[in-house]
Amino acid sequence: MSASTSLAPDWLLPPDDANALAAGVWPASADRDDDGVLSIAGVSASQLRHEFGTPLYVIDEDEVRAHARGALAAFRAAVEPHGVQARVYYAGKAFLCSEVVRWVTSEGLAVDVCTGGELAVALAAGADPARLGFHGNNKSVVELENAVGVGVGSIVIDSWAELDRLTAIVERAGATQAVLVRVNSGVHAETHDFLATAHEDQKFGFTLEQAPAVVARIRETAGLRFVGLHCHIGSQIFGTAGFRESAARTVALHAGLLEGGEIPVLNLGGGFGIAYTSADDPTPIDELATGIVTAVADECAARGIPMPNLAFEPGRAIVGRAGVTLYEVGTTKPVELEGGAQRLYVSVDGGMSDNARPALYGADYSARIASRTSDDAPALVRVVGKHCESGDVVVDAEYLPGDVAPGDLLAVAATGAYCFSLANTYNYVPRPPVVAVRDGRARVIVRGVGIDDLLAQDAGLDDRRAVPRTSAQTIEGAE
Template structure:
């Protein structure tokens, strides 16, 4: 069937069904720089107008690596690492400076760990597997922090034996388990205590009330945090370095951080008054947002660093405390915008008066976030330029689930057809990390591009990989 032969779903100007979409853009071929990795451009019309990244045509990448595939812009990743490091290096709230920990749960592989090391960032991990990847790639253990609400005894022993810089303790039981492990290895393990400060922040809203009904952390208002401090200070094999707080995800302002910092500094003052010690570190966590669509408006690292450092300084002055070393944990904010997922269109199914369903060769096995969080994404026709009018579309996957949606509502050119390539930006964070083998799908590769060259960071799974794990007869 030719591209012009498809009866279309609603076009711009039709009465459209309710959905998540904004008005169609004036130019479907345009790329919003907020959403796309920095080296992504659309090629010249004379060459077909395909997307290019790192100087490479996505059609060539699809031919070499297949689809679906995560395409990661290495230059963009490194530039974002430097921007965060330099922003906090210039904003030193305490005499000891500041640290930027990359949140490995967003996406981790050995190449990424090496890039972090080379760009001067530290790393936080939250499982024995993530720790193993970090150590295998050569991250200095003193620059690793170990998170998690239920670390196993084996994981704690791994961390202590490796010499990780900090373990972020999350319960009374973990304090006891970690103290025992440190004693067995003859070390004094530095720890942060994760506290819940009664603040939950998401996007532009925060509620400074009792949001402590969660599995993470020790309650500040309930007194558990203060009791955890007493227990750690009474254990010779543990050294209390500071307090950790995390208030949410996809946050676009620092209002919630201001409330959290005030309460964390208040706890530092209480610790000084009760125990006669000033703790040298606080970690305000991560959760800083990125642009998934043109409607999102994330803040730059320099602005975030200046705001957080000012908050900490101000609260410490008010409490008559020496400003501690400040740490933050951007993960999504670094890797999220640096990658996009490249798909091939398989079927196009118009529904009269509703929308057109555009099915691609991936789906919820490589991006569960739309189904899990009702997340919004953008999409662009990647393999060519189109002059066709906008068509309200829903980009869906190939899995046996009605909720298998990649982009809920978007405008694609009305001549979108099987064989076209689509690109979904801002998929660097959590998409590969949360990928699954649902329907025995093969998880896509991660391909890095840099200055006209490409290489596989994580290879595509094969059917042999699936069968290798199946030991039944």
């Protein structure tokens, strides 16, 4: 099948080689052998399918560690000339399990959690509570009590109701808890509306105008210690322009609040973007670090105030590129469209249950045949899942060799962030396991959820007896 460009988005061009792996999209360790079989960290996709089945989340441990080290080094280098310290948080919501917590904390990162469940995972993995930050717009009383009880390093206050809850908790416990106040700078990130978190009409944080009253209340509460402001403008952000403008507004607020006492920390969030396709050009981490830190330094200097220690949350930039999802192709179907255009639908054995981002955000991904190479001309395809939904799309538009066929192993890149985290079992499709690869070896770090596991959750099957039929369910003609 020849390539068809009439349905392709403007950024997607027919490749010279539909087997080639786009640099910066796949893990650095990704390679092909002489037969075209994809390997990650020295483990072949064919071996992974044989040992663990498909669909399968694969994550390159060394890639995660390298991005963690790189982010920490970049921000430490950026703040060093200014005589302050930098802390980098791993965003637990991107992908959290005990092994990943151990990887990133051993590389020097703190961990950001936003629910009691994420807090439990981090603690179970051995994370130092003092190096945990607790986010979330609706932390329950129990969650806040647990956080205070274990000595969480900081809690980010998101509403007046939460401030009331936490005040009562520290009074009952006789504890002192460090808190930050989340503010919305009004800067809109250039990203999907659902990923932009600093505008006013959304659920997170306080406006800049509300913040002084919140901080005053905290400073009046004996058991709470105000340590700084927190501002997060969004996710999957390229460039530094939005961060610079947000920093200017947040530093202005910070300066005004200094009249009431010292403020040791300013957390400017993060949400740095990664490449999902060859058209994406994410800003290098050292450039982001230098640009953001310089903006804060300049704003502080202009106001004649000391520069605070800074904290950052790179988000998916730590784990996103390290992940690849493997699928097996089940069916292919060429569809003739109006005007003579043709699109090839390639159905795989997973879908929106293991990667909800295309359905949620219209996210784009890259895919390649992982079990062989092909000399066929590239064809425009849409990779879809097996769910009973027309919106069950894994890769909206991609060029694959035109002879892609049932039984082929298909790899989708950059699935390390928010794919497992958002996974579900819609249509009773099992949830894939997560396998870590390193130095030619693979091991399961999160077990999958199989059909037996799903049946075990059904209380109506506890005794494994057949469900009795009602009269309306009897087979026609039976007595």
